[in-house]
Amino acid sequence: MMDLKCKDYVVIVQCHIVKERCSGYNCERAFHERTGGFAVYPKDKAYRVLNMTCGGCCGRAVQRKLSNLARRIKKEEDIGKDRVVVQLSSCLTKDNFHSSPCPHLDYLKGLIAKLGMDMREDTFIYEKSEQRRKEGLYSTGSQ
Ligand code: SF4
Ligand code: SF4
Numbered sequence: 001m002m003d004l005k006c007k008d009y010v011v012i013v014q015c016h017i018v019k020e021r022c023s024g025y026n027c028e029r030a031f032h033e034r035t036g037g038f039a040v041y042p043k044d045k046a047y048r049v050l051n052m053t054c055g056g057c058c059g060r061a062v063q064r065k066l067s068n069l070a071r072r073i074k075k076e077e078d079i080g081k082d083r084v085v086v087q088l089s090s091c092l093t094k095d096n097f098h099s100s101p102c103p104h105l106d107y108l109k110g111l112i113a114k115l116g117m118d119m120r121e122d123t124f125i126y127e128k129s130e131q132r133r134k135e136g137l138y139s140t141g142s143q
Helices: 025-033 061-077 105-114 127-134
Strands: 009-014 048-053 084-088 118-121
Touching: 009 025, 009 061, 025 048, 048 061, 061 084, 061 105, 084 105, 105 118
Parallel strands: 009 048, 009 084, 084 118
Antiparallel strands: none
């Protein structure tokens, strides 16, 4: 099991298309308040947080962006990638009223796994959407 106390960096990867109109506030707030996908993070630990988008479909840029980060933090501060956790935003992982999950989700997960970085899913969770997902009200029936 992943020990989040041993992580220093949280990298939130968000959908590039969605971020054209979203500030990312709900992701930031969820992290700040340790709710949704961040509920398991210890509240008393100060993490460094970095947001990035996937770079657009098919998400291939994630590999370049994350390997750039891994190189930079190793070189500049001797921080290994084992101290990084990648958190995939809910607009990428979840079905909701506005959109479906990323059609390239498995591909993105594969890229991150190939880099040897730990990864988690979900950021902000809207209660009403979660309820609707449980009731199977969204057409793709994902999660
Ligand atoms: S999960 Fe919500 S707040 Fe976060 S990037 Fe996606 S749409 Fe924006
Ligand atoms: S690859 Fe997925 S997460 Fe990235 S822009 Fe396309 S739909 Fe959004």
